[in-house]
Amino acid sequence: MTPPVSPDAKKVAKLALLKLISRRVFPDVFTFRLLRILGIDYERVKEPAEKVFVSRFLGGCAGAFCISVDFDNRRDDRLEVDRTATLEILSLCEEFNIPVTWAICGVTAINEKDVFQRILDSKVKHEIAIHTFNHVDFSSPECTEELAKSQILRTISLLPPGAGRETFIFPWNREGYFNVLNELGFIAYRGRGRKLAYPSKNNGLWNIHPLFYLSEKNYTCSNLLKALLDLAVSREAVFHLWFHPWNLEKNGDASRYVKDTLRPLFEYAESKRREKKLWVCTLGDIANYCEARSKAKISFEENSRGMDISVECRVEDIRFRKNQVLTLGIRIIKDVRKTLVRLDGSSIPAEEPVFKKQDRRTGVIYLNLLLDKHFKNVHLDFES
Ligand SMILES: [Zn+2]
Structure with missing residues (x-):
């Protein structure tokens, strides 16, 4: 007969398993089953890798x-x-x-x-x-x-x-x-x-x-x-x-x-x-962000010199905050250091806080847009 597993040993095993899962040691298809062993449900929403997108969380946080x-x-x-x-x-x-x-x-x-x-x-x-x-x-x-x-x-x-x-x-x-x-x-x-x-x-x-x-x-x-x-x-x-x-x-x-x-x-x-990497916030913050994100529609045009993006976001439901900030992610191949952003016609240099994050490895620029209007137009100039 095998001896019973002590609570301490269980804790150590649980921790080791969680660490392995978060380091993606196992293929993602196993994550669901492994987390179920730990009593946690897992739901992965696979999203298409769009060129311009609304970040899952504020500020481009993962x-x-x-x-x-x-x-x-x-x-x-x-x-x-x-x-x-x-x-x-x-x-x-x-x-x-x-x-x-x-x-x-x-x-x-x-x-x-x-x-x-x-x-x-x-x-x-x-x-x-x-x-x-x-x-x-x-x-x-x-x-x-x-x-x-x-x-x-x-x-x-x-x-x-x-x-x-x-x-x-x-x-x-x-x-x-x-x-x-x-x-x-x-x-x-x-x-x-x-x-x-x-x-x-x-x-x-x-x-x-x-x-x-x-x-x-x-x-x-x-x-x-x-x-x-x-x-x-x-x-x-x-x-x-x-x-x-x-x-x-x-x-x-x-x-x-x-x-x-x-x-x-x-x-x-x-x-x-x-x-x-982490957005530390309240439940209300998350709900407001998710609502605005679910209502956002993006269209864009691109040429070798730049990109024109228009964001339409109508949060008609009055329960939600009016002036929500939404983070736009833009995948670019150009050198991001030399990219200028103009928001609704006014020029914003790259140093301004609107450049929330530049991740050069993935080539994504994150822009925080204050949704005080239904439409926002963002123009990107790629400068050499
Ligand atoms: Zn209670």
Whole structure:
């Protein structure tokens, strides 16, 4: 009889497998099956290699990283750890300038009023999301449409004007009442299944698929988290991490967990962001970007001296942000250093911030376009 495999050995095997997958040691056709072994669904959207395209993520980043934290404590015995952990998370986010999508339960915002205020006052631009008033299961037959609606509106009434209007986080990720969410203007949610994928639009909202739940068991799993980040970058997908502040308890204290597990991940994410490989953002940011991307139509003409590109993007749905930035990718063979870009007739030199990235290996220029109008005309001059 073979001896049982210890949890530690399983962890090591899991990590080794993830690293091999992200380094593309195996052909991509096996990725789906290998990730299924690890309990992760994988969906690869193959896109044609167009000459001019809208980048999958803002700024031409290969992957995106977002975090949702459920601020939903309803237990007295967890009150202290929930409070201290929230403060620890907030200060770590401020140190690395990493925004988080805070899923707020109205009752927790009332019970932990001072800590909730710290979330609102943070110098990082966090997203405030709704997680119902007292953690109601939207999929339950006992939850009526009226109850669902009042659960949301009661929580919104505790927020500053305009906050909490983009992302809804279902308690236990149990989905329901998408009609109410649409009506109240939500655009993003965290779906039930764990998946390494590009966001998909279901029932009128963008599902930012969760990939990993950080529980008490995952203390010192920072190498695993880093491997998942690498995986998202290598597969052009989103790494959506989620947890509760009280998950970060280690012997009655949250600071050790934050220091040993979250900090190394944040440092790693920061290095990937600096390399312009990773877009660190909120769920609402991703949903707005994906919507604009799905509406963009591109046409272009090219000759030996340059390229004329026109971008049409009509986001008619008023739930989405008006002034969204969309990143255009242009594959060129010419020497990019000598390319001039003119946007809607005005000349923009290559040094301007509109040149978000020049990747000379692949020969792609990324341009950030502010969609304040339905049409944008981009003219490229190839100068020798
Ligand atoms: Zn919850």
